Amino acid sequence: MRIAVYLPLLLPLLAPLGARTLSERCEPRLATWLLTASALVLATASTISLGLLAITGLIRVPVLAGLGHWSLHTAQHDDPTELSVALVAGLLLGGAALTAARMLWRRARSLATAALQAACMPAPDDGLVVVEDETPEAYALPGLPGRVVVSTGMLHTLNTSERGILLAHERAHLAAHHYLFVALAQLGAAANPLLRPLATAVTYTIERWADEHAGTVTGDRVRVARTVGKAALAAHDTVARAPGAALGILGRRGPLAGAGPVPRRVAALLAPPLGRHPWLAAATVAILAAATLSTAEAAHDLNALLEAVGAS
Structure with a gap:
C-alpha cells in the first residue's frame, strides 16, 4: 500500500481536463458514456482507497487490535501509512458515504415524483402533452412511459x-434514458467532489446527443442550431418548475444555460459532426483501468498486512 492506494486518489485531479476534452472533441453519445463511466469508476476506486487507508488506522487501535488478535508492533513496522493519514481518510470516507447516500435518496425521490406526475398526465400515442401556459418551455419527463x-x-x-x-x-432524452446518465455521474461527484466537472460535462453532452439525434431525424443540423438558439432565447427568463429540470433533463433552459452551454451547442451544430476519436476512448479506458488495478493491488497489500499482523 505504499503507492497503489494513493493513485486512485490522484487520478480524479484529471477530471477537469478529461471533461473538457471529451465533451468538446468526442462524439456526444460516446462522450456521455465515457464521462459517466469515468465518474463512477473513479469515485468507486477513490472511495475504496479511503476505506483501505482507514482500516490501516483501525488495526492500530489497541482495543480493536486485541479483538482481532493483531500485533500492534508488526502493524506499525510493516505499514508505512501514517496514523494521521488513516484518520483523515476515515473522515473523508464518512463524508463521502453520507453525501452520496443523501444524493441517492434525493435523486430516487425526484425520479419517483417525475414518474408519478407522468402517470397522472394524459397518455397520447406520441407521448406529447401540451399544457396551457404562455411561458415558453419544453422538457422531457421520465416515467413508464415518459x-x-x-x-x-x-x-x-x-x-x-x-x-x-x-x-x-x-x-431523444427519453429514448436514451439520459436522466440515468446524469444521476449516475452526479452520484460519482457526490462521493468525490473532484469529479464534479465530469458530472457537469454529462449534462452538456446529453444535450449535444439529443441535438445530433434531432439533426439526424430532420437531416438539417443548421436548422436544429437555429431552433436551439430560438428556443433558448424564448425561455431565457423562464423559472424552472418541473421535475424534469430537477433531474437535469435539459430542454427547459434557464439564464445560466443560455450564458454558456447553448452557444457551444449552436456552434457545434454549425461545425462538422465530431468523430469518435478512438485515442480519446483508449486514453480514458487506460486511466480507468489504472484506477481499478491500483485499487485491487492496494486491497491485496492490505490483505497481506492483515495476515502478517495476525500471524505475529
Missing part, C-alpha cells in the same frame, strides 16, 4: 418544422 411536455407558449414561438426538431430533441 412524457414530452410542451407549453402553448413554446408552440406559438416555433414554426412547424422547428416544433418537429424540438420534439425529436426531447424524445
Whole structure:
C-alpha cells in the first residue's frame, strides 16, 4: 500500500481536463458514456482507497487490535501509512458515504415524483402533452412511459418544422434514458467532489446527443442550431418548475444555460459532426483501468498486512 492506494486518489485531479476534452472533441453519445463511466469508476476506486487507508488506522487501535488478535508492533513496522493519514481518510470516507447516500435518496425521490406526475398526465400515442401556459418551455419527463411536455407558449414561438426538431430533441432524452446518465455521474461527484466537472460535462453532452439525434431525424443540423438558439432565447427568463429540470433533463433552459452551454451547442451544430476519436476512448479506458488495478493491488497489500499482523 505504499503507492497503489494513493493513485486512485490522484487520478480524479484529471477530471477537469478529461471533461473538457471529451465533451468538446468526442462524439456526444460516446462522450456521455465515457464521462459517466469515468465518474463512477473513479469515485468507486477513490472511495475504496479511503476505506483501505482507514482500516490501516483501525488495526492500530489497541482495543480493536486485541479483538482481532493483531500485533500492534508488526502493524506499525510493516505499514508505512501514517496514523494521521488513516484518520483523515476515515473522515473523508464518512463524508463521502453520507453525501452520496443523501444524493441517492434525493435523486430516487425526484425520479419517483417525475414518474408519478407522468402517470397522472394524459397518455397520447406520441407521448406529447401540451399544457396551457404562455411561458415558453419544453422538457422531457421520465416515467413508464415518459412524457414530452410542451407549453402553448413554446408552440406559438416555433414554426412547424422547428416544433418537429424540438420534439425529436426531447424524445431523444427519453429514448436514451439520459436522466440515468446524469444521476449516475452526479452520484460519482457526490462521493468525490473532484469529479464534479465530469458530472457537469454529462449534462452538456446529453444535450449535444439529443441535438445530433434531432439533426439526424430532420437531416438539417443548421436548422436544429437555429431552433436551439430560438428556443433558448424564448425561455431565457423562464423559472424552472418541473421535475424534469430537477433531474437535469435539459430542454427547459434557464439564464445560466443560455450564458454558456447553448452557444457551444449552436456552434457545434454549425461545425462538422465530431468523430469518435478512438485515442480519446483508449486514453480514458487506460486511466480507468489504472484506477481499478491500483485499487485491487492496494486491497491485496492490505490483505497481506492483515495476515502478517495476525500471524505475529
